[in-house]
Amino acid sequence: MTGGEPDQPRRREEVEVKIPCEDLDRIRGKLRDLGATLRTPLHFESNDLYDNPEGRLAASGRVLRLRRAGDIALLTYKGPARFADGVKTREERETRVSDAEETEAILIALGWTRRFRYEKKREEWTLEGCAVALDQTPIGNYIEVEGDPPGIRRAVVGLGLDFADAVPYTYARLYTERRKEDPSLPADMVFLESPR
Secondary structure, three states: OOOOOOOOOOOOEEEEEEEEOOOHHHHHHHHHHOOOEEEEEEEEEEEEEEEOOOOHHHHOOOEEEEEEEOOEEEEEEEOOOEEEOOEEEEEEEEEEEOOHHHHHHHHHHOOOEEEEEEEEEEEEEEEOOEEEEEEEEOOEEEEEEEOOHHHHHHHHHHOOOOHHHOOOOOHHHHHHHHHHHOOOOOOOEOOOOOOO
16 A cells, blocks of 8 residues: 555455365365365354345345354355356455354344355365365365465365366355255255254
8 A cells, every 4th residue: 555545445355166076085185185284173064144034135146144163153244246267256254253142133133034044064274375165065065265366276276176167156055956956955954963
């Protein structure tokens, strides 16, 4: 920033690619072989998406999410996504909150309603300056690689993954599509067995 310019608000963007992956053990082995660092061991996450009664956030491609992972809770806003060469970019603002239940009560008091819950088991690694998440979900396994585009490309290639397999959808959208194929699935994307 040059002198005399007013401070500009910091705009944080999420830049990521999501790729289905049957064999997470193979990817885990490749991560080790490539010298990746384990950031967060396997853990359970529950994610609640909130919207107004008309569903305006979802209709505009935006997300308001409350995530619970152990004793950590995060409140996240995501803007509409843009896609280029299999990579998704969107504004993301996130903050840790000290009390998930009180945060949920505030959201409800402000008129937001929990519209969808999705669960996953996740472990996170660092490779090529990127966060690499290995996700086990009720509808299959996925790899998410988040970072700058050159780092994402190096990580994806190093892991032996194919950008052609990338999916541009959120877990909520993936689950909606899966429920069209199998209407017997529950309304929320949750594990039927104990998640831990």
